Amino acid sequence: MFSFLKNLSPEPASEKPAGWITKLRSGLARTGSQLTGLFAGGGRIDDDLYEELETILISADVGMDATRALLADLRHRVKEQRLSEAAELKDALAHCLLKLLKPLAQPLHAPAQIQARKPFVIMMVGVNGAGKTTSIGKLAKYLQGQGLSVMLAAGDTFRAAAREQLMAWGERNKVTVISQQGGDSAAVIYDAVQSAQARNIDVVLADTAGRLTTQAHLMEEIKKVKRVISKALPDAPHEVLLVLDANTGQNALSQVKAFDQALGVTGLILTKLDGTAKGGVIAAIAHINRGRAHPIPVRFIGVGEALDDLRPFVAEDFVAALLGLDE
Ligand SMILES: Nc1nc2c(ncn2[C@@H]2O[C@H](COP(=O)(O)OP(=O)(O)O)[C@@H](O)[C@H]2O)c(=O)[nH]1
Ligand SMILES: [Mg+2]
Secondary structure, eight states, X not given: OOHXXXXXXXXXXXXSOTTHHHHHHHHTHHHHHHHHHHHTXXXXXXHHHHHHXXXXXXXXXXXXXXXXXXXXXXXXXXXXXXXXXXXXXXXXXXXXXXXXXXXXXXXXXXXXXXXXXXXXXXXXXXXXXXXXXXXXXXXXXXXXXXXXXXXXXXXOOXXXXXXXXXXXXHHHHTOEEEOOSSOOHXXXXXXXXXXXXXXXXXXXXXXXXXXXXXXXXXXXXXXXXXXXXXHHSTTOOSEEEEEEEGGGTTXXXXXXXXHHHHHOOOEEEEEOTTTXXXXXXXXXXXXXXXXXXXXXXXXXXEOSSSTTOEEEOOHHHHHHHHTTOOO
């Protein structure tokens, strides 16, 4: 029924590992079933239906502003297309959501572009527990799958366990991990960039310690880390990825603002979409992007803790999963 979504998907279905869409769907099932229930009622489109939809969207972490914008767009489409049945509203919502989310789907640069700037340095930042280190492990696998050589930098020097965790991901991926006992984050990453240059490595994935945006001294420290990286290599870091736990709801928006202000975030990784995430925060992020001179794309989404559980963000798949559309 919603084949227009599938036809627009840039990634051929055959290249999507089985199970990954299923994980995203089951992660977003709560929102999906609420929406399905709403539209299956069989009634007509009226103010009550819009009101119920508004409640579902807000409780799915879409946020007030994005919900309002989405509903205005939806009402406009309903009028334009002369829709009257509740069942027709689902298709219209899919259309409006896709329009909102589509600009977020800008994948990381192609392998050839990455190699042209080697070592391409990717710095991972975010709050504690967001999934930075795990995402580095998964990203190492993804990039190696694209034919790129990878090195990891254990830039989370605050806890010994963090270094060990990254070492384990290095072993799983059979890639070198640069770490120092007792060194500071900037020094470790500087060292890794130089080492990658010497060894002709394509990509350096730099881990950093988690921090709250309210910890001013730690936000200053991460700015320093970025400055030091650029001393090792003038254009680096080429990518600053902010890792967001999809379960943090509207707080994700303030994390985007604060980390972007401090570092100039070039992309997002939204993790834990396999859990009990409501998923709507992505619409809220897309909405704030509309007012930005430099919109921040969602590069990847995380749907689990295993090596293969990181995929480029594809707006069509996300909308289908969020709305519980037929496969
Ligand atoms: N279910 C699920 N768990 C995740 C995902 N990404 C990370 N985690 C888990 O979240 C926890 C924190 O991850 P970690 O990478 O250590 O976060 P960091 O503090 O930002 O480095 C770990 O238990 C990870 O296994 C994901 O996409 N899905
Ligand atoms: Mg970590």
